[in-house]
Amino acid sequence: MASSSSGGSGSGSEMQRTAQHRISVIAGHLRRPAEGDVAVRAEECKAPQSRLEASGDGRTVPMKRHEVMKWNGWGYSDSRFLFNKKGQAEFTGKRYKLSGMILPALKDWFEGTFGASLQHKSPATPLLNTSAVQAPTLNQDFVEELKSIGVPFSHEAEDRAFRGHGHCLHEIFALREGKIGRVPDMVVWPNCHNDVEKIVALACKHNVCLIPYGGGTSVSSALECPPEETRSIVSLDTSQMNRILWIDEKNLTAHVEAGIIGQDLERLLNESGYCTGHEPDSMEFSSLGGWVSTRASGMKKNIYGNIEDLVVHIKMVTPQGVIEKSCQGPRMSTGPDIHHFILGSEGTLGVVTEVTMKIRPVPEYQKYGSVVFPNFEQGVACLREVAKQRCAPASIRLMDNEQFMFGHALKPQVSSIFTSFLDGLKKFYITKFKGFDPSRLCVATLLFEGNREKVLQHEKQVYDIAAKFGGLAAGEDNGQRGYMLTFVIAYLRDLGMDYYVIAESFETSVPWDRVLDVCRNVKARVVRECKDKGVQFSPLSSCRVTQTYDAGACVYFYFAFNYRGLSDPVHVYEQVEHAAREEILANGGSLSHHHGVGKLRKEWMRETVSEVGVGMLQSVKDYVDPKNIFGNRNLL
């Protein structure tokens, strides 16, 4: 399906369209002078002044991240959920579709699901107390030499604190309480591959610990500084290495600096008429380098593939030097693929600096959709059939009943009586006429991409399969809202934490025959563990199937609970999460589908990849980085 949209045909109108497309691509290039001479700028990347301006220009991530982003929560400082004076939920800011909207149903859902109350607030520490950040341990020789090569750096408390954490619940919870543990001693902002080479060389020379930092969206404790580290820890922030160096339209590849974040990459490519199609849920903030080093997966992988399918060439700076392949052949039989030492190395071997990625023309047509199933079992059976027939749309996700309810609670206030009447009618049709049990039904959200004709044809095919499993088409709206949920869910967690509710998500991949078993057992285990650990209120334990493969699926779990009455909620939460992971593994699920191992899931590596596997990885580490310069201690 994906290739068909680009494949030219003989008809005249087709030719015309291709020509038009080309012109728009060229226009795109012309429109952006900054992008036009990237090659030149990459050469003279030593002027920090001009770089700062460049990054201000249309780029999302400045060097001083805390100026636009929350230091103790998710995303932009101006965007957050809150309950207004009337007790209605609203989303502030102007950035999102949902921004400025009232969500009338959220309060009831929130209070009903968690037993929470708007009266009981647990507000976060508003400002970072810089005195709580311990003084930096600096390696003076390193600092001096760094100055001489002209790479900008900082050891201000705000910068360091921002880069000492990812977005695990325990990390955010501690920040909200104003607790700050070991953080990097300084932050450096290389501007290009050469900068990185110099920094790594200096770090080796002065025995400094380097921790690469991309988008900071890790949920595996990967960015936490090992408390036992005595050397000076330098956070290597790649955010300023964010240019598209070239686009090759003949081969449909783009060469990109690894610090670029997802939304910028997509936006810039779109201007040229292309996209990568790699859209992880965190794409607003996560970086290309981060994707490579965690083996990320995008929502639309069915068309575009996961990160390992998308990369053609990777350049990584290691303490032993630069590792890269000599050509851009699409596939090679040259021993084990060295890319696979880099993919998923989680910053333990070096810094990914530049990546050549496949690109695709921006799809002509996009359409959301949704299907309601009478129960989760039927939904999974349908997804399995879709995967079997290999006709999965760009994205297909199945939410369970709890998430369906959750999604409903996020419906914005409807403006007209007519829409609310229609909604009522729809509900009546599904529950009364079709006899779906509202407490069991679940919904699949769909996203189709391609040319219009193909999309419509494809859509019909998928809906026909769904019908065989009792599925009813439920409109584009529901579909779109489903995808919106994934972008705002992290903001919602911050809202929950304002009211004694803590939440986390985790994921796994599992063979088809075990999908239902894993979902059922893990959800039940979470509920049981919460009860056993003294959680006073019944937790939210929910899952969705987010990706389909030939041989299995990716399953995503959410769990959240009201922690009022618990003396150490984070500890309880950690125990529950640990138990849930044990349950996943016992039921034949994997340790991680795309979040990575980090330090959070390290303890299971040995049983996951076997003793010899760990030994293999260790020996690579020992060769590449004998002094443990990249000492974040992830993975092994």
Add this chain to the structure above:
Amino acid sequence: MLKKRDDFEDILEERRNSSDLRYALKCYTPVLYKQLTPCTASDLKNMVLCSTQVHFVIAQVSKETGAAPEEVQAEASSILEEMAHRLQLGPIRFFAFVLCKVFKTLFRSVCVNEEGIQRLQQSIHEHPVVLLPSHRSYMDFLLMSYILYTYDLALPVIAAGMDFMGMKILGEMLRMSGAFFIRRSFGGDKLYWAVFSEYVRTMLKTGFAPVEFFLEGTRSRTSKSLTPKLGLLNIVMEPFLKGEVFDVALVPVSISYERILEESLYARELLGVPKPKESTSGLFKARKVLSENYGSIHVYFGQPVSVRSLAEGRVQRGQFNLIPRHIPRRPSEDVQGFVNDSAYQLLRAQEENMVLKPWVLLSSLLLRGGGMMMEELSEGAVWLRELCRQYGAFLHWPETRFNFKQSPDALTLNTGAQKGAGLTAEEELLSQAVIILSCASYRNQALHVFVRPALLATALQAAGSAHKQDVFNTFNFLRNMFANEFILCPGAAVQDFEEACFLLMKTGVVLMEQEEVLVTENGHRTITFLTSILDPFLQGYQVVCRFLCEASTESLTEAQFVPAVRTFIVRLLLSGLSFKHFSCFQTHSHCVCVCVCVCVCCRATKIL
């Protein structure tokens, strides 16, 4: 040691005061499993026949035997047809009505712990449930279904022996009230095993109904728990181990009869009279039992045991990750060990909640031999009751001062026992044996209370030294010897020893010094009693060994062995050897169990 146990409620009382017909036709809306997949009995059959498990084995069998897959499929279908139940409410109501009448005539009361019922109800809602009643009588499963119906609980499907199916009409009636029939042995029949195990698993996984079966596999003829059979337990645990359900709740149920319906039948069977074939006409002939009083029944629904918590830290569930779960595999060693240990644990849970009636204690005293004065007996009973309480036994003792006349069977047996001395003719000997054996089977009900202390007491006497290690070694030897005789969890010798020491210490019978175990002055009475409990078993084993040394020269098959031992003993008795009468008869009752042990002896003698 004394655990808080629930109170009992007599469910017959209400039946005596209100209409049975209305009861049988009452509105029946049981609580169901929360994740129930609604299906009918015939849907179940389809699910089984369409399952990948059964398909896999069909393909395998067809490849091995060269038969067409359709033929094998048809065979599978007929196996299922033969096996499957057809649970329907109509016949249940009919049974409810008839059983009301029968129970009211036979029993004074049927007492059930209602808290257990509530726990069970909750379990049924939460998880697939397996009911594991003790098995002393044919009544057991009828009684179970009756109670569950009375309390508006989901009716169980019951694994029954094929023998019942032969009963005309009644077999079908049982089928319609939830019994499914399994062959007694199907050793190498892959297809049968596949269909059968899949059938049970499907019922469990869908939450169709609680699955009920007897851990002991067959009725215990001696009122003491038999060593568990693991096949079905393996099957019902598998869905959990393979992650197909979140948990399975195992509910041990202890059914204690004041007097078992088949009492004298069992005794005769042990003496070598073959068991009558199950038949409807036979049942009809047996209606004379209706004229007798069988006292009361106590049914105790134990604490549900979660398979998940049993398996915690015991079984690596990940072991099923790498092979498709529908391919049948022999359970791995750790799973086998786990199932075996769990079975013992469950049986102990059953035993612990068995209610002991006064006559059980009296028979323990009477069987020690000789005549006894009434006063002596009642004094002994009071003493023994205290001991039992200390050991955590579940006693049901009438509030008023104990009166022998209250226990009808007590008197008959008592007189029987006293008449028993000095008979010579073989038939008379056997008829006496029946009485003694019945009496012994009462005593056996209390065995689980005394077995560990008794082993220690015997060990103390036999060890010939008070050194702790010596005592333990002897204890361990005895324990191993009786491993198939009593419910002694394999591998738990140290725990059992410590438990026994604790109990004897608590009652002031022994003193634990640094390295020594000493019997106190006051302890001798208890020690004597405890050793007397074990004595018949020891003597029984002795006789068998003697038989092996003296009598048998040619090799015997297992089937010949039991009758041969039996005749040997009768000969010994008739020749007036110095065995105490009752202890010799005791031997019979345990011959079968001893058999296993004897196998070891056999091997040993051959070596010698």
